[in-house]
Amino acid sequence: MVSKRMRVAANVKRGPYATLTLQGEVIPSHPGQFYMLRGEWGISPLLGRPISILGEDLARSEIRFLVKAVGEGSRLLHALKPGETVQATGPLGNHFPLSGWDPQSPVVLVGGGVGVPPMAYLARRLSENGAGVIFCQGARTKEDLLLLDEIQETGVTPHIATDDGSAGEKGLVTGLLERELEYQPGAVFACGPEAMLRAVARLCRGKVPCYVSLEAAMGCGYGVCLSCVTRVKEAGKVVNQRVCKEGPVFEAEALPWL
């Protein structure tokens, strides 16, 4: 990991979402990893924001993120203009496993909200590795679906569930997952709201290895401030682990609170 100033090459907006492309020295990353991003906006907000990696292009020295304008920091990232600079620290954290299951079995990826970008990156990497990928995306409405083109581009067909039935199935993304579990996938990977992760973890318990990526308020993102700790089972005990360093990807079974 390094921390450096990167140039905004592009920032393409669609409603509250922006696909941010940064250019500079890019260290190869893995799906699930993130960067701390902070524009040069003075002293408030003081901290960078942890943003998952959506993809990278090493040949063009570019790295891409999907930012949703929610609070002060993410609104400022959403508003960045090409040519501006960003303090970018990363790649940070661990990543989703890329092997370790029966290669004959497909894996199921479950994404919701801003949990979709890291899953899109994972879908791309797994497809490149020749793994069978089933992608389930849940959203409130058709308008809230993310990165469908990007996912299809990797050769993966997104399965969709929306709360109002405006696209795909009407219902929750876990409905899609339930059906896929009948075919005994090799592993399940999930990123999204905590309620979604909890439902996914419960469905997978005792049946299939399940990995979830957690979100947490972070100070530094690289392991020194100890702000983002969560309770994790380790060698028969429950201990504090840093979401930014030991995570953000954890085995669902290791999270007693999920």
Add this chain to the structure above:
Amino acid sequence: MAVNLAVKVGTLLLKNPVMLASGCCGYALEMGEFFDLSLLGGYCLKGLCAGGSEGNPPPRLCETPGGLINSIGLQNIGIEEFLREKAPKLRRVNSVMVANFYGHSVEEYAAAAEKLQAEPCIAALEMNISCPNVKTGGIAFGTDPKLVHEVTAACRKATRKPLWVKLTPNVTDITETARAAEAGGADALSCINTYPAMAIDVEKRAFKINTRSGGLSGPAIKPLAVRAVHLVSKAVKIPVVGIGGISTWADAVEFMLAGAAAVQVGTALFSNPNAPLEILKGMEEYCIRHGFKDVADLVGAARDFERPDCNLPSAVIVTGEKVRK
């Protein structure tokens, strides 16, 4: 022009005045992934106690304008594990390592100091009597001059290493606790720890951090810290190490002009891990620009504001501050 960046803090020689502040740089190894720790004047480890601590439940942090409130609660791996697992990896770092430590009683403070005495790579000890986020220990010792004296004296007996005392600003008169620490045998004073603070989410009608109160750090507290450093440096003969919202070279220079012999960079590391090196470079350039051959000449060099053309009422200085007659 070559600038001598080396500074002395008591008997310790630092290759430059820029250090990393305790609680913001882990056990330094994490920072070593960003740059060579040997480039720094020194670094202060996360506060250690015997047996370690799990710290406070999350949420532990929230942002405020120009600052942040934290309530980590001194989570640490313990002196024993630090000495066993981390210290061997830090031995070849050519920089001054300061071990921050605490206990829950005078006896525990002294026992911690004694345990750390054995490790040769620890250059100095920084006694934390100022953490606002633990019920016993920490700030409970730092607000009463008598206790400050007692716990400093007890640790003084327990170690031969230089003993720094990290003070809290959460007192009526910080010079009283500063003098008590000096009288107890401190070799230097680290000024300051965080200010007790609170923030509430009005939409959720909930405190933003689990322990309600936490410690405020960052640029928001810088002017308060500059004043504390100045007052303390005038009140004691031992050196003062300046801490509190330092994020730029100008901040670091300001603390030295106020009276700090060296500075510690803390919260600024979170948003820019390279901040210490950028600060160091900026300080050197400042010295060249202003003709200082020795960075130590900046210490306490702030002058009174003068306007000879203006007939202002004269002022007197009371405990380091100017007030109108």
